[in-house]
Amino acid sequence: QSALAQPASVSGSPGQSITISCTGTSSDVGGYNYVSWYQQHPGKAPKLMIYDVSSRPSGVSSRFSGSKSGNTASLTISGLQAEDEADYYCSSFTSSITYVFGTGTKVTVL
Amino acid sequence: QLQLQESGPGLVKPSETLSLTCTVSGGSISSSTYHWGWIRQPPGKGLEWIGTIYYLGNTYYNPSLKSRLTISVDMSKNQFSLKVNSVTAADTSLYFCASYGGSFADYWGRGALVTVSS
Numbered sequence: 001q002s003a004l005a006q007p008a009s010v011s012g013s014p015g016q017s018i019t020i021s022c023t024g025t026s027s028d029v030g031g032y033n034y035v036s037w038y039q040q041h042p043g044k045a046p047k048l049m050i051y052d053v054s055s056r057p058s059g060v061s062s063r064f065s066g067s068k069s070g071n072t073a074s075l076t077i078s079g080l081q082a083e084d085e086a087d088y089y090c091s092s093f094t095s096s097i098t099y100v101f102g103t104g105t106k107v108t109v110l
Numbered sequence: 111q112l113q114l115q116e117s118g119p120g121l122v123k124p125s126e127t128l129s130l131t132c133t134v135s136g137g138s139i140s141s142s143t144y145h146w147g148w149i150r151q152p153p154g155k156g157l158e159w160i161g162t163i164y165y166l167g168n169t170y171y172n173p174s175l176k177s178r179l180t181i182s183v184d185m186s187k188n189q190f191s192l193k194v195n196s197v198t199a200a201d202t203s204l205y206f207c208a209s210y211g212g213s214f215a216d217y218w219g220r221g222a223l224v225t226v227s228s
Contacts, residue, residue, distance in 0.1 A: 001173060003156070034213035038157075045206060045221055046149075046157065051214035089157050093213040097170045099147070104156040 004029065004090055004102035011108040017078040020105045022090035023071060028100055030071035034093035037066055037075045041086045049088075050075060077107070085109045112136045112144075114207050116222035122201075123228050128194040130222055132207030139188045140165060145210045146190045148181060150203035151221075158203075162210065163190060197226045 005023040012018040022029065022037075029035055033053045038046035048057050050066035053073060063078045073092070077084055090102035118130035132146070139146065148160040161171040163181045171179045180193040194201060202225050208215035 032213070036214035038215075040157075045218040046215070047218075048214055048216050051212065051216070057216065091157075091159070091214070096173070098172065099159040099162070099213075101149075101157040101159055 001028075001094060001096070001098060001100045004092060004100055006088075006090060006102040006105045008103070009106045009108065011110055012077075012080045013110045014080055014082065016080050017076060018080060018107065020075045020077075020088055020090075020107070022073040022075070022092075022102045024073075024092055024100070025071055027096075028092040028094040029068065029073050029090075031095055032093050033068070035066065035068060035073040036091045037064075038089045038091065039084075039086045040089065046089065080109055082109050112209050112217040114209060114217055114219035116205060116207050116219045118222055118224070120223055120225060122197055122224060122226050124198055124226055125196055128192075128197050128201060128224055128226070130192045130205055130207070130224070131189050132191070132219060134188050134190070134209070137209075139183055139190060140185045143211065146181075146183070147208050147210055147215060148192045149206045149208060149215070151206070152200075152203045160192065160205075199226050202226045 037050040040046040053068045054066040113135045142165045145164040147162040163169045178195045183190045204221040206221045207219045209217045
C-alpha cells in the first residue's frame, strides 16, 4: 500500500486559514468515511485532531475541521495560531482492513 | 482515559528479533470497544502503520512488513506486544503503540526508540 499524498509544507500568518490535502485512492480515502488527522509536535506522540473525516474529539479546538471529496480529504485550520505549528498526518482505513498514513505536512506559522 | 506505555530493548542487533510490549491502563485490553495497534516513525521521517490486533485476536499487518511481524495480546497482563523478525538498520524507528476506538488511533504511548546496530 502506498502512503497517502500530502504537501510537504504549508505556511500561513497568524489568523489566516490554511488547508492541507490528503490524496489517496478509491481503496482507501475515496472508499470509506474513515479518514483521521493527527498533529505531532517535535518529540511528542501524535494527537488525534479529526476522525471519521469531519468529527472532532472532545477538547480539540473548533478551529480544526475536516472534509472529503472523492479520493481527497482535507484538514482546514482557521484562525492560525503559533501553537498550530507542527507536523500533520492523515490516515485512512483501507479495503484490505489495514490503515495507511499520509506522507506528512509541516505547518509553519509565519 | 486509557494510558499506554511501550517497553523493550532500545538496541537490537541486525538479523535478530525486535520485541516490544505495550502496557494498557485505565481500561481492559479484552474490551470489544477497542482494537490495538503499532505505528513506527524512523528518525526525521513520517509515520508508518505496522499492524493491528482486534479483540477476537484477528490481526492485520502492513503488507510490506507482514512476513516479519507478529502482534499478540496477553489479557492476563493487560498488554499487547510486537515482534519483528530479521531486523535491519531500516527498522530503526520510534515505535508507538495506540488504541483504536474506531477507525482512528485515539490514545498513544509516548514511543520507544529502537536502534538496530551491531
